[in-house]
Amino acid sequence: MNISQEIRKRRLALNMTQEQVATRLGVSAPAVNKWERGASYPDITLIPALARLLNTDANTLLSFEEGLSPEKNLAIQREVERRVREEGYDAGFSYAREQLRAYPSSDELAITLASYLDGALMLYQVPDLERYRPQIEAEYERLASSSVNAVRDQALTMLVAKAMAQEDCGRAQTLLDRIPEPTIDKQEQQAALYMKQGDYERAERLWETRVTKSAGALIAALSNLSEIALRQGSLDEARDIARRAEPIARACDLPRWMSATLELGAEVAQHDAEATMRLLEEIAASMKHMHVDDIDSPLHRYVGLTGISQLSQQMLALILAEVQTDDAYAFLRQDPALNERMRALINSMQPQDSHPTSI
Structure with a gap:
């Protein structure tokens, strides 16, 4: 983002008009308009006052960084x-x-x-x-x-x-x-244009992103349908819906934990101890051995699974908290043998080399 975009973004965030900015700085409204269009730049003597008016500092305002690669x-x-x-x-x-x-x-x-x-x-x-x-x-x-x-x-x-x-x-x-409804699938049109131009790598990057997002969205939809079935007391239906996520994740070369966490909810609701423990172990193994640099799949050649890796850490945090404190897992904690097995599993899932006490 250049200085013109920075001025416009911060002015709009403060709900100010170009006329108001102009009045505060003692310049004309057309001058502010030219700044925001990139047709001209503020005089250097105005930068400190402009920065204060826009609740920022001169270094930020003068940043011509267009964005990271x-x-x-x-x-x-x-x-x-x-x-x-x-x-x-x-x-x-x-x-x-x-x-x-x-x-x-x-x-x-x-x-x-x-x-x-x-x-x-x-x-x-x-x-x-x-x-x-x-x-x-x-x-x-x-x-x-x-x-x-x-x-x-x-x-x-x-x-x-x-x-x-x-x-x-x-x-x-x-x-x-405040989230607008999409009116056109720009990403799809952009990918099609890249293909037309013979720029296959950039097209593949966009389609890889679409595969991961679409599969994730489908699994999330199944998760919510399974949750609704659980809340309505239809345990068998919830389990059936949850199990449909696994072949989707497998077909798209997504990590096992994405579908296993969906199945976990249904098994916990039915107090199926063995199935719950098996799924927790599968989730732990999948998260522990997930290295985005080692992905070998034609579906993730360029984009990889960095976003999924970050999501896995968030899911791991939720699971660690739930198995230790949530009433839904009480049936495991109350059984001495299962509780010991679960504790060993929790220890194996804890982040390695972390030092929270150093904060």
Whole structure:
């Protein structure tokens, strides 16, 4: 994003008109309009006042960083993960903030790091949640007004989920209403254009993304149908629906845990101890041995499963918390033999080389 886009984005976020900005700075409205169109730039003497007016700083306002390359973006993500895993959550969190200050215009990086750090709070059982959670949620709020549609929609989706978790259905609906209905499948048209131009690698990248997202969306739909069946007391139907996810994940070369977690809910609801333990073990093995750099599949040649890897950490955090405290797993904890088996499994699922006490 260049300075013209930065000015426009921040002005709109503050609900200010170009005329209001012009009046505050003592310039004409057409001058502000030219700034935002990139036809001209503010005089250097106006930069400090303009930065203060837009609630930012001169360094951010003057950033001409157009955005990170996919390779640099991925490298930053992996370094944040490494620091959280090996040096503790605070080290990864601090490094992430440094990178966001270095690349203040990269909303794509911001949403990725916010989502990862949000999930890692539970995964690494960070004790001082309120030290970090408000900052992460503030980042979601900021990104909910992003000019990058995909980032905006993901941030809004995260805020909707948090509102629902807090039983604030009114706020959830208000946030949900801000997500626009798609009018055209731009990604599909772009992939078709790349193919027409003979740019097969870029076309394949887009279609790989579509395979992963579509399979994930289908599994999520089955998960919700299974959950509805459970709430209505149709246990056999819930189990039947849940088991349909496995061949979908297998056909798309997705990790086993994605379908196994769906089946887990049905087996837990029916208090099937052996099936529950078997699925927990399959999930643990799948997550433990999932290395995105080792993916060997024609469906993930270029894009890989980085996003799925981050999701697996969030799911692992949820499962670790549930099996230890949720009443749904009480039938396992009450049986001494099963409880011992479950404890050993939990220990094997804990993140390795983590040092939460170093925060």
